[in-house]
Amino acid sequence: MRILAYTFRRLLAAIPVLLGVSVLAFLISHAIPGDPARLIVGPKASKEAVEAIRKEHGLDRPLPVQYLHFLGGLLTGDLGRSIRNHRPVTEDLADYFPATLELTLASLVLCLSVGIPLGILAAVRRNRFADHAARVVSVVGVSTPVFWLGLMLLLLFYRHLSWLPGSGRLDVTSAPPAGVTGLYVVDAVLAGNWPLLREAVSHLILPAFCLSYVYLAIITRIVRSSMIAVLGQDYITTARANGLSAGRVVFKHAFKNSLIPTVTIVGLSLGELLGGAILTETIFAWPGMGKYVVDSVNALDFPAIMGFTLVASTAYVAINLGVDVLYAFLNPRIRY
Amino acid sequence: MPTPLLHVRDLSVSFATYQGRAMVLDRASLSVNRGEIMGLVGETGCGKSVLSRAVLRIIPSPPGRIDGGEIVFEGRDLLTLPKKAMRALRGDRISMIFQEPMSSLNPVYTVGNQMREVIRAHREVSRAEAQAVCLEMLEAVRLPEPGTVLAAYPHELSGGMRQRVMIAMELSCRPALLLADEPTTALDVTVQGQILAILAELSAREGLSILLVTHDMGVVAQICSRVAVMYAGQVVEVADVESLFARPAHPYTRGLIASIPGRAGEGDLYAIPGSVPSPIDPPPGCRFHSRCTQSGPDCRRAVPEMVLVAPDHAVACHQCPGGGRP
Numbered sequence: 001m002r003i004l005a006y007t008f009r010r011l012l013a014a015i016p017v018l019l020g021v022s023v024l025a026f027l028i029s030h031a032i033p034g035d036p037a038r039l040i041v042g043p044k045a046s047k048e049a050v051e052a053i054r055k056e057h058g059l060d061r062p063l064p065v066q067y068l069h070f071l072g073g074l075l076t077g078d079l080g081r082s083i084r085n086h087r088p089v090t091e092d093l094a095d096y097f098p099a100t101l102e103l104t105l106a107s108l109v110l111c112l113s114v115g116i117p118l119g120i121l122a123a124v125r126r127n128r129f130a131d132h133a134a135r136v137v138s139v140v141g142v143s144t145p146v147f148w149l150g151l152m153l154l155l156l157f158y159r160h161l162s163w164l165p166g167s168g169r170l171d172v173t174s175a176p177p178a179g180v181t182g183l184y185v186v187d188a189v190l191a192g193n194w195p196l197l198r199e200a201v202s203h204l205i206l207p208a209f210c211l212s213y214v215y216l217a218i219i220t221r222i223v224r225s226s227m228i229a230v231l232g233q234d235y236i237t238t239a240r241a242n243g244l245s246a247g248r249v250v251f252k253h254a255f256k257n258s259l260i261p262t263v264t265i266v267g268l269s270l271g272e273l274l275g276g277a278i279l280t281e282t283i284f285a286w287p288g289m290g291k292y293v294v295d296s297v298n299a300l301d302f303p304a305i306m307g308f309t310l311v312a313s314t315a316y317v318a319i320n321l322g323v324d325v326l327y328a329f330l331n332p333r334i335r336y
Numbered sequence: 337m338p339t340p341l342l343h344v345r346d347l348s349v350s351f352a353t354y355q356g357r358a359m360v361l362d363r364a365s366l367s368v369n370r371g372e373i374m375g376l377v378g379e380t381g382c383g384k385s386v387l388s389r390a391v392l393r394i395i396p397s398p399p400g401r402i403d404g405g406e407i408v409f410e411g412r413d414l415l416t417l418p419k420k421a422m423r424a425l426r427g428d429r430i431s432m433i434f435q436e437p438m439s440s441l442n443p444v445y446t447v448g449n450q451m452r453e454v455i456r457a458h459r460e461v462s463r464a465e466a467q468a469v470c471l472e473m474l475e476a477v478r479l480p481e482p483g484t485v486l487a488a489y490p491h492e493l494s495g496g497m498r499q500r501v502m503i504a505m506e507l508s509c510r511p512a513l514l515l516a517d518e519p520t521t522a523l524d525v526t527v528q529g530q531i532l533a534i535l536a537e538l539s540a541r542e543g544l545s546i547l548l549v550t551h552d553m554g555v556v557a558q559i560c561s562r563v564a565v566m567y568a569g570q571v572v573e574v575a576d577v578e579s580l581f582a583r584p585a586h587p588y589t590r591g592l593i594a595s596i597p598g599r600a601g602e603g604d605l606y607a608i609p610g611s612v613p614s615p616i617d618p619p620p621g622c623r624f625h626s627r628c629t630q631s632g633p634d635c636r637r638a639v640p641e642m643v644l645v646a647p648d649h650a651v652a653c654h655q656c657p658g659g660g661r662p
Contacts, residue, residue, distance in 0.1 A: 243426030
């Protein structure tokens with residue numbers, strides 16, 4: 001019950017945080033020199049044409065008025081229209097956010113399902129072959145630039161081996177599954193469309209691996225070091241002295257304790273991943289938010305930038321809250 | 337003489353270090369009889385904790401390694417026992433409690449969870465039956481409100497309570513031998529007395545043998561019936577507690593007893609001169625000779641053997657009457 005009250009308090013506290021983020025994002029994006037209206041109509045257009053566009057998007061009004069207008073819209077769930085393509089920003093986000101979310105979640109699954117076991121193995125078999133192998137995997141991971149890794153993956157698995165598709169979320173000829181969540185993998189399962197599921201998964205593998213590799217490497221190292229620290233604790237000696245099996249000692253007594261630092265890193269990584277995997281999305285032509293926000297910034301598309309910022313910061317706040325709640329479950333010494 | 341419950345003979349243990357292999361135990365021998373509390377004393381680093389951990393074979397390896405000797409418990413040599421059989425003994429026939437009650441319990445599980453786990457690792461019992469044993473054990477160590485204690489996390493208990501929980505947990509399978517590695521060192525004096533009283537009572541009531549590792553001669557005098565004195569990885573004197581305090585034979589034991597505060601008189605604190613030799617390249621002969629006021633030429637040349645100087649009183653010293661050479 002206390003955890004529910006805590007969650008509620010944290011959600012309330014998120015409101016000023018998000019307001020602050022929106023003010024900052026608004027000021028910074030408007031401080032960028034350049035005029036979106038001029039970008040739209042081109043350098044040769046008349047002053048009147050520019051003014052007309054400015055008026056249409058409310059850019060002629062003072063900044064505070066523009067901000068309040070934005071806030072007013074926000075309360076009704078309206079993030080304004082994109083200056084660039086005239087579509088409501090909410091519609092754009094609804095298109096692009098699920099793609100990024102799907103890619104992020106797939107990367108997270110990869111990170112956790114490979115990184116955690118690899119870290120545990122490295123800690124338990126410290127300074128032996130498995131540890132050295134895990135070290136090579138993670139050093140390569142943290143030191144490989146994403147763009148290079150992406151290109152190499154494409155070269156090998158798409159061009160030479162033709163095992164996996166190289167771009168997009170589905171083949172160009174396929175229609176997306178009926179949208180419930182916007183995550184094609186989930187939607188395909190919900191629709192029972194197995195060939196489409198196969199297709200969506202095969203499209204996910206390369207970008208998800210590319211995106212996850214750095215984080216996988218970091219998580220492996222964190223799990224390894226926190227596991228080693230925990231395995232040296234007195235209560236591990238107690239557990240062994242009590243005749244518990246090696247499996248119970250590692251997976252029951254050590255693992256839960258070592259998860260606390262791991263959860264912190266996973267939370268931070270997840271926030272970063274959601275914030276837009278610009279390089280990965282560009283390399284694999286993944287129609288996600290990363291590419292969307294870069295295009296928006298280039299066009300000084302203020303409503304789009306604000307919309308993205310709010311989504312990303314809300315995700316951050318939510319993930320941090322999730323991490324804090326998880327702490328309380330993992331560590332009984334933490335009480336809120 | 338009845339056969340001892342535990343007989344450690346010529347046990348050698350070494351650890352790999354960057355400076356070389358450290359011989360932490362060098363042919364150490366001792367025995368623990370059924371139902372007795374045997375003290376194992378010596379200063380920090382003399383190998384007494386390593387010896388108690390070697391009995392359970394929980395020395396981290398690497399870097400540790402048992403180089404030789406035998407550990408006979410209830411007629412079986414533990415060093416040749418298969419891993420699985422050894423695991424079955426731990427926490428069941430032989431249990432161990434440690435110095436730091438603060439960190440010996442897992443902070444993320446309740447006391448009940450951890451106690452039941454030990455019982456169910458060794459006995460085919462239901463959760464409820466295990467729970468009943470837990471409650472009974474917590475009462476045996478005189479913890480008030482055992483039900484509350486079982487539901488508590490370790491950080492919600494005091495140091496003394498945690499050490500009682502440890503004792504209750506370790507005795508829940510009715511072991512024959514309890515290895516107690518400085519169980520009272522981290523506790524304040526009043527709590528220390530209570531814990532020792534509980535150990536003495538359980539030993540007397542259940543016929544439990546205890547190997548009590550300590551550096552505190554006061555604790556030894558309080559509850560032990562026999563004592564082994566260790567110095568630099570070797571057992572140098574074994575005697576019943578009265579003989580040891582009344583007629584200490586080894587110069588090191590005499591130094592230890594003289595170092596007990598309040599014994600030297602006039603408020604002076606006596607300290608044995610010099611320091612413990614390095615286990616990496618130990619001196620030849622008797623390891624104590626460089627600090628010994630009575631050492632002779634033999635002491636530098638030959639390692640003294642354990643010799644009986646009285647019934648149930650053995651010493652390894654060239655200078656003791658009848659001591660030294662076999």
